[in-house]
């Protein structure tokens with residue numbers, strides 16, 4: 001670590017890592033509720049809300065931590081204000097805690113979600129952006145403080161690198177795209193129209209831009225590859241992300257009461273969305289091939305895995321159901337869940353985890369650290385996730401066939417034909433949880449335990 | 464191209480696509496209201512209740528949301544309003560096997576939610592959800608089975624694994640209820656034999672249809 005203000009990243013990481021564990025524990029409860037709906041004191045909707053909100057919040061705090069590391073590094077100066085960063089961190093923690101308490105309260109007593117000044121008090125009742133309006137404002141304020149701090153750092157040092165420019169551009173876009181979710185519309189069609197602005201332009205727009213910038217940063221850090229080549233490819237990748245992704249938004253406007261021309265706009269542009277993701281994979285392999293001296297093998301391993309699973313989860317699992325003639329049958333089935341899981345895991349979970357593995361050793365001043373737990377964690381998480389996704393893809397295919405094509409009843413398909421898929425998902429969930437557990441332990445121990453020198457096996461020629 | 468060149472391509476290209484998106488958004492906003500019925504005060508209040516109870520945390524609507532419970536885009540087109548209202552107030556009383564919890568919805572609230580669901584069912588969704596193309600073509604049936612088909616009893620009931628799950632499975636109903644008189648009264652006015660029944664009354668059946676239907680039900684042992 002070159003600048004002592006980069007240490008603040010660790011606080012954000014700690015909060016993110018703990019929430020990651022909570023997210024998965026809650027996900028397993030949700031999975032069991034598919035088998036026994038009354039499995040838990042909170043209803044499914046509350047459990048699911050906790051699962052996906054924990055996900056979004058920990059990814060965002062992880063990205064904030066990463067940014068607090070990257071910006072001083074890139075602008076070669078201390079952060080503009082450490083107290084502001086610390087304040088912003090605690091404000092986020094307090095706001096998130098209060099919102100979670102509100103969700104649980106509403107889960108125990110749905111009537112508590114009263115109308116106050118025309119909006120709901122505890123839960124907005126809109127997927128992913130369930131946080132009530134007053135919390136939206138606090139979140140926006142926290143993010144603005146965060147952006148301001150980083151911009152001031154760059155401004156003061158007057159070193160604008162492509163990586164940090166793109167990173168902050170992506171973060172600004174992210175903040176702006178939170179706004180379309182902050183007003184009420186009487187028409188459910190308009191409601192969903194703006195809701196997708198937030199959700200789609202986040203995951204397939206601004207977040208993907210951030211991922212492009214961080215990928216370039218990570219490759220540069222661990223391999224010492226030259227900046228100008230990395231930045232050139234980064235610009236091409238993020239440009240293609242937005243050229244395809246902005247109008248790719250149309251793939252959510254096929255069936256919600258919007259005009260027919262979206263079938264063309266959405267179909268054509270979203271079908272091109274995998275291209276930049278494939279380019280990122282190629283880029284990651286290009287760098288690893290050309291630059292053999294690697295300072296952090298585990299970090300690079302995670303970064304490359306991120307690029308691959310971003311392409312597989314978002315690109316492949318996305319493109320299979322993105323054309324209108326397919327989506328007409330699969331829209332709103334478990335196929336969507338399968339895609340949602342692999343895309344978020346590959347694109348953003350692995351991104352934040354790889355950023356942690358690359359920056360945390362630097363923050364803690366560890367030139368070497370034990371990597372075996374990190375690898376084991378990766379395989380437990382990834383293999384479990386692959387099986388969860390395959391199970392749920394199976395459930396989605398059965399659902400599409402039986403409910404949508406044959407016309408069987410939704411509840412029958414869910415309770416009878418798909419039962420075993422739910423059972424297997426829940427089982428693999430524990431495998432994933434174990435992987436996360438290893439990661440959490442590793443996070444707290446990294447650089448703080450003696451480095452084990454790998455014991456060389458005396459001879460390979462055992463008979 | 465220099466790095467600066469690609470950077471500018473990225474910035475201005477993205478702005479270009481964003482401007483197109485704004486244009487399409489503007490156009491779409493001017494057309495949405497024409498593709499749906501007028502939004503009355505009641506529909507709006509129903510929508511607010513939809514948010515209050517976080518229905519989207521279990522259900523999809525227009526295909527978006529959670530996949531734990533059936534899509535509600537066409538609910539009022541498939542089920543009678545009287546049934547939906549009773550179900551919303553207390554799902555487990557209507558259907559002992561229901562997974563939907565009792566949320567504390569009052570009767571007035573149910574009224575408004577139904578108005579909202581009815582509005583949704585009339586939105587022009589470019590033909591979604593599609594008709595199941597591979598559904599078995601119903602064979603021409605005779606007698607009571609034809610009456611059963613004509614009045615769409617299978618929207619709520621299942622016989623031999625085919626049909627809905629809102630009401631009890633009728634595969635062996637005659638073993639539970641062998642009395643023809645009971646069935647006759649039940650069909651015409653369910654609440655007269657099952658207090659507070661959520662099944663809609665079928666008082667509009669002709670005498671002959673009623674006889675055939677009861678005979679058919681009694682074969683289901």
Ligand code: HEM
Nearest residue numbers: 203270273314318319321322331332336340343344347528
């Ligand atoms: C990292 C990038 C991505 C993430 C994190 C992501 C995540 C998601 C999630 C969570 C949903 C479900 C939203 C809901 O709850 O209703 C969804 C829906 C969808 N995604 Fe993605 N996605 C990504 C990229 C893509 C790409 C590149 C494509 C297409 C090539 C795509 C195609 C779709 C489609 C068609 C749907 C709608 C499914 C339906 O009709 O039910 N996604 N995505």
Ligand code: HEM
Nearest residue numbers: 027028030031336337340344345425426429432529530531
């Ligand atoms: C890092 C890993 C995970 C990520 C990124 C993730 C992400 C998500 C997302 C984005 C959704 C909502 C969107 C959708 O349904 O398409 C969701 C829902 C859900 N997740 Fe996860 N999840 C993860 C792990 C798990 C695990 C381990 C389990 C349990 C075995 C689980 C169980 C569920 C369930 C049951 C739902 C509700 C799905 C539905 O509505 O049908 N998740 N998750």
Ligand SMILES: [Fe+2]
Nearest residue numbers: 200204249251
């Ligand atoms: Fe999308």
